[in-house]
Amino acid sequence: MPIITGPGVHDGRERPSLAGLDPGESAVVGQLVGPVSIRRRLAEMGLVPGVTATVERLAPLGDPMEIAVRGYRLSLRRDQAACLILGNAAHAVQTAEPVSSAPAPPLPTVREPVIALAGNPNAGKTTLFNAITGMRQQVGNYPGVTVDRKEGLAPLVGGRQARIIDLPGIYSLIPSSPDERIAVEVLAGLRADTAMPDMVLAVIDASNLARNLLLATQLLDTGLPMVIALTMVDEARARGIPVDADGLSARLGVPVIPVVASTGEGLLRLREVIGNARSVQSVPWSGPVLEDHDRIAEVVLHQARAAGRELSPASAKLIAWALLGEGDFTGVLGLGAIEPLIVAVAQARARWAASGIDPVLDDIARRYAWIDALLAGNAPPARRLARDRIDAVLLHRVWGPAAFALVMWGLFVAIFTLAAPIMDAAEQLVLWLGAKVGALLPDGLISQLWHDGIVSGVGGVIIFVPQIAFMFILLAVLDESGYLARGAFLLDRVLGKVGLHGRSFVPLLSSHACAIPGIMAARTIPDARERLATMLVAPFMSCSARLPVYGLLIGVFFVHLAPWQQGTIMAALYLGGIVTAGLVAWALRSTVLRGPSSSFLIELPPYRLPSLGEIARVTGRAVRAFLVRAGTIILAFTVLLWAAMTFPRLSEDQVAAITAATPAEQVEPALQQASLEHSIAGRTGRLIEPVIAPLGMDWQVGIGLIGAFAAREVFVSTLGVVHGVGGDDQDTTPLAHRMQEAKRPDGTPLWSPLLAVVTLAWFVLAMQCLSTVAVMVRETGGWRWPLIQLVGMNGLAWFAGFLIWQIGSRVF
Ligand SMILES: Nc1nc2c(ncn2[C@@H]2O[C@H](COP(=O)(O)OP(=O)(O)OP(=O)(O)O)[C@@H](O)[C@H]2O)c(=O)[nH]1
Ligand SMILES: [Mg+2]
Known part of the structure; x- marks a missing residue:
């Protein structure tokens, strides 16, 4: 169906537009030009002929721009501002x-x-x-x-x-x-x-x-x-x-x-x-366009009735609006032969074209004219408050990006440094409790399950609660303050360079808590390709389930560094995910998801003081969810993996053979090793070892990787079990020490800083979360993209691990 572009079709001459104004300048909008979808959204946001808009500032890279209109702040790209031609409009009074x-x-x-x-x-x-x-x-x-x-x-x-x-x-x-x-x-x-x-x-x-x-x-x-x-x-x-x-x-x-x-x-x-x-x-405020809407709504009602469906007049009107606005609700309705509808819409459009009516502007401008008359006299210019001036710094050309970098870096360093002492205390508490309860249990399998499975496994995960809590507190502060929309404003240009959208910022940032709400937040992105690209790269953001893995490996292998340095490594891991996401988005958007970038309009809400209650609720919810996860899925898989690592047990003959063949002081570790290898998990680990051996990983790490597909944190609990199974029941050494003592068959230490880096890279890049796959299936309406994402991300993780290990082990 042809789109009527109305009287504002660009005539080729350069006309002054809002895009040409400098910060601080105001002007009256005279006319709207450009694609109908952009004109409509601009008009809906209040930018109709006759309105005065002020350019507040440009984003650090010159685009988008922030304007003040009708007492609120709006960010839009310059090419959209160019659709707002300046001039004196004769608007309906x-x-x-x-x-x-x-x-x-x-x-x-x-x-x-x-x-x-x-x-x-x-x-x-x-x-x-x-x-x-x-x-x-x-x-x-x-x-x-x-x-x-x-x-x-x-x-x-x-x-x-x-x-x-x-x-x-x-x-x-x-x-x-x-x-x-x-x-x-x-x-x-x-x-x-x-x-x-x-x-x-x-x-x-x-x-x-x-x-x-x-x-x-x-x-x-x-x-x-x-x-x-x-x-x-x-x-x-x-x-x-x-x-x-x-x-x-x-x-x-x-x-x-x-x-x-x-x-x-x-x-x-x-x-x-x-x-x-x-x-x-x-x-x-009724006019010719609204009258036609009502006429078409009648046709919709009639059509629906003919198809055996009783619609309410309100539904019919909403469907008529959608039809006129290029939306398409007829598929949902199953209206069957919709020819009369197409005719009615075409007739309305022809009428508007003949009388030179721009259907978008005519209707919206009439409404605004009525609203302006309604508010006239009782709308003094809104008073600016002190907090409105924060943007002078936070969106400043130089200070803005600096503040942004500081906020993001500070976020991760704060998570690490503030949480560290609480985590140490939590770890002591877990070990103490483990020992106390363990002492009450009878020796044997139950006691082994308690120490090796539950205390090392689930306990090893639970101690990360403080970090998760700090992460959510800080994200909630950003959420509640109004800074997130500013992030979208500051980053729109950068995100645009990799084919994403200013609106991708919030989905990507919230994916740092969990990719599932992040992927759902991409619903606010109007363009289908930009939205899909955002969803495909969202799981590269390090979610809170990766925190325990990062925390464990950094804590073990970079323990000699100062807390702020450890925090910086943590930030680097997050950055690694972000940079990869950018590269992958760029690759997707220049190949399979190639397409123009859509428009970007976002309201910049006033800053608000975050409410403590809300922050407490958000954090409480996240901590509860984490504990529930630890108590259910992580506990279940840890126990399952413990069983898989314990059974089948070595026969007495095998034990005797090993005991006879090994020097007395090494019998204990050798037996541990042999029984783990003999178990189901050990055999499975062996099975996948050829795939991960080029990454420097052995079958023991492989067991952890398999566990991580249940939930990433299970990696930590699995290592707790791998390096704890068969040990002394009363062993209360923290997991970190046991990892440092683990050996390869040739007697060299299993874990090295290089292997830690490989594993960290794997966790930054790999797609291991089945709930995320399920959400992707729902949001994309099929299996195709989730499967591409699953294979692609894990392939990338393997390849990165391969490169790091192969190069690293030759250089160091
Ligand atoms: N001062 C003040 N702030 C409010 C009031 N109601 C909501 N807020 C704040 O306004 C912001 C937006 O509130 P939400 O309830 O999330 O708004 P919403 O309409 O659901 O927003 P969307 O889901 O994005 O469409 C939050 O920061 C709230 O804390 C109010 O009556 N007074
Ligand atoms: Mg809401």
Whole structure:
């Protein structure tokens, strides 16, 4: 279908655009040009003709740029800013005629009513969701934290309950990325996993009213019963922005309740009012485009009915919007013969073309004109707060990147140095407890399992809790402060060079905690190829499951270094993953995933003081998850591996033969070695030894590598068992010492710093996590890319290990 580009088609002459302004300069937008998807998003963000925008600063590499518009900050690339032609626009002048509405039908009583939370990204939806449902979903101060629908129950007045659905943030009802699509599909009742909402609780950020109200006008158009929760009123007050909920309610035709979800203010009122939702009868911003929308919605309803499906008028409207916005919901609907729909859409487009209407701008500009009229008079320029000035340093041309490097390096050094003393204490505690409990156990297999399997294995993993906790505390501070969006701004150019996207920053950074949420966060990337490339390289980021492995090997082989030096090695490992990810992304994007880079628009939210409660919750959740992992999967595999390393046992004849053939003082180690080799695990290790021998690894390390496929931490617990099996039951030497004493058959030490480096390289690069594979299958909709990723990453890990060992063992 042809795309109507409207009156703003570039005429070839250079016209001054926003891209040409210097920092500090302001100008009025006169016209929007360029591809329809970019024009639409710019307009949705409030950049319609007649609006004044100020260039705040350029990113250190000259691109993207940060602008201030309608009282908030937006980062966009210069080629997008070039779509904003400057000039004096004759824009529609509106009066703020009120919306006419009527009480919505009462919420259903035979079942739980379904209430969807819809609003702009970062408007506080999840904070509100958590406050009314008592759940603990992740919140964070950047747009795009929630990328999936989440359900919870909330009490209504009168003892009933409602099913509340938290959604990803949307700027408009025409989605442009997978997360936004989920939100629109839920609102339209098009998802099998979610019932059609009975009403919408629109979440509107009071400190950023104009842009948030755009979505409110669209939600009202759907006719869905609605109540508005006006969030962040505390912040609006601090900035001197008036909060006139009653005035808004009178004009918007629906109840508007001011709330501060983080403190609970206004929640009681909200619960009382939820039953009084209203739906719209007619709207004052209607124009030719909206009228055509309604006409097409009629056709959709009719088509659906013909195909034997009863749609609600709201769904039909949302589908009509999607159709006009180049989205395609007909596949989901299974509408069968959709010819009448195609005709209706084509006719509407022809009408707009004939009368010179740009469908995108016409509709959005009408809405903004109404909103501007509504806010006129009560919108003094928002007061800047002291914290708004932090960006002068953090986004500075020179200090910005320096601060970024310092923040990232500091993150890893802090994890290492702050956690070290606590870890030492934890290790002592584990050994002490192990010995105390062990003393109560009868000698024999049970005692062996306790010491070699559980204390060395699981205990060896658990002592890394402090590091995991520090990692999550620091990441939560970054999340909550608003710095992450700045990271995307600073790195967009660099990421663009390797074919990724500024928005890849958050998925990649959060993959340092765990690749699974990281891969899901890639849903906020609009372009399919950029998104896939981001997901494919995300597991190169060192996740927290690698921490115990890094920590163990650094602690054993670089123990003579100062803590800050050990922290730097740790940072280098993380950096190794990041650099590899960049190279692989670049290779993918210049071959199989070749394609243009998409647009990059991200809101830079105001800095917020991280709430201690939230940090404690995030960290608590991570530590609990780690302990649960240690107590379940790691424990189970450790025990399994212990059994595999213990059985079958040597026969008495074999023991006698070895005893006879070995000098008396070496009988004990020789027996240990022989029994391990004789076990199932030993034989399996032997089986894979030829594959890993070129990497300097022997079968004992091989057992660990196999264990790591269950969970990476199992490597540590397996080594604990490998180097502990058959030892003295009361042996309480830490794993580190036992590793240093382990020998190869020729009597040379098994572990050397070089082998440690090879193993570290393996863990940086290898894809060992089956849960990540499962998430990749879900997110990419098939097995192809996950398999390519699995084989590719492990191949790369092997090759890197091979090079390091072969070169290293010749040089040293
Ligand atoms: N001052 C203040 N901050 C709030 C309020 N509600 C939420 N926040 C903060 O605003 C930020 C965004 O909150 P979220 O609840 O994650 O926003 P969201 O709408 O779910 O965002 P997405 O999931 O990205 O769409 C977080 O830093 C919250 O702590 C509020 O009423 N007042
Ligand atoms: Mg959210």
